[in-house]
Amino acid sequence: MVKMALSVLRNSLKLGRNVQKIAMLKNVAENAKIEAVKASTGIVCTQNSCLLSRKLQNFNITRGIATGLIELQRHHERKYQSSSESDSDLEEWIGKRGNSDFWRRKMHTFHAILDLNKDGVISYDDFKLLADGFVNLGHLSDKHTKEFYQVIQSLWEKQFGEISEYNLVSVEKFLDNMHHVLNDKQLVRRAHSFLPYLFKAVDKDRSGEITVEEFKLFFRVLGLKDEDAILAFRAIDSNGDGKISSKEFVKHGRDFFVTEDEDKISKYFWGPLTDH
Structure with missing residues (x-):
């Protein structure tokens, strides 16, 4: 009877250690998954919460692209302002007037x-x-x-x-x-x-x-x-x-x-x- 009790206790302890190992492995896997998501999406986490934000490098790239697009738009606006003073149909009638x-x-x-x-x-x-x-x-x-x-x-x-x-x-x-x-x-x-x-x-x-x-x-x-x-x-x-x-x-x-x-x-x- 005593032997049986000791055997049940040992099995219980093994089961508890296995449960802890499984939990630890699960936590490791979850942390790895979170780090992967953070790396790809720019999630920044604290002890209390996680915030979604662009990584600085990606932000600078995006900002550079946006700035480039704005400058391109301004260039076309300046070009339009200049060319509009000579009529939009200039190509059609140049050489044929007067x-x-x-x-x-x-x-x-x-x-x-x-x-x-x-x-x-x-x-x-x-x-x-x-x-x-x-x-x-x-x-x-x-x-x-x-x-x-x-x-x-x-x-x-x-x-x-x-x-x-x-x-x-x-x-x-x-x-x-x-x-x-x-x-x-x-x-x-x-x-x-x-x-x-x-x-x-x-x-x-x-x-x-x-x-x-x-x-x-x-x-x-x-x-x-x-x-x-x-x-x-x-x-x-x-x-x-x-x-x-x-x-x-x-x-x-x-x-x-x-x-x-x-x-x-x-x-x-x-x-x-x-x-x-």
């Missing part, structure tokens, strides 16, 4: 504005004197004044050649030159680079918007009438709020040179079209 009577009439009109002494030709002096008229309004900062003159000089040299009293541009030469500009991808994108400075020059309060009174200043410098300024302003101010933004001003001023669509309101931008 042959209509309407477009030639507009170029005649602009040549007449630049021809300050009305002798039928324009020189760099005419170009610069017109620029002086906007600078003399007194609304451009010193920085913008310097930039404006640099833009004017660069435009003349790129479009008409050397700065010389003998370099005179007739109407036909002007038309030929503008035709070339219109059908050159790079030149047509820079052709309106002077327009933001004209806007700043007449934006007296530097509000970023101009009223009809400020638009009159623009026409006066061009040698045009106030009543023509009012008509042009009303046409360009399409939403009728009595203001024209810098973006609208530049867009319509540029469209005057590049579009042959007679329905575009940009045809009023530089005053009444001349007859030729």
Whole structure:
């Protein structure tokens, strides 16, 4: 009887040790599983809880990818802003514009504005004197004044050649030159680079918007009438709020040179079209 009791006790002790071993092995297996999950998912555990988080390396990689995507998006936005100023359908019509009577009439009109002494030709002096008229309004900062003159000089040299009293541009030469500009991808994108400075020059309060009174200043410098300024302003101010933004001003001023669509309101931008 005593032997039987001792045998049962020994078996019980063995069973208890086996249960402990099984429990220990189970814990080891569970811990190994948790470590594997932690390694793959970034689980960080404390004595009380486990939190799911990205490992620093993976986070840096992810952040780098995200930053790259943001920069790529910004690049495309900058590219769009630049290319949008030369029309989304530029590829379709480049090399095919500048042959209509309407477009030639507009170029005649602009040549007449630049021809300050009305002798039928324009020189760099005419170009610069017109620029002086906007600078003399007194609304451009010193920085913008310097930039404006640099833009004017660069435009003349790129479009008409050397700065010389003998370099005179007739109407036909002007038309030929503008035709070339219109059908050159790079030149047509820079052709309106002077327009933001004209806007700043007449934006007296530097509000970023101009009223009809400020638009009159623009026409006066061009040698045009106030009543023509009012008509042009009303046409360009399409939403009728009595203001024209810098973006609208530049867009319509540029469209005057590049579009042959007679329905575009940009045809009023530089005053009444001349007859030729």
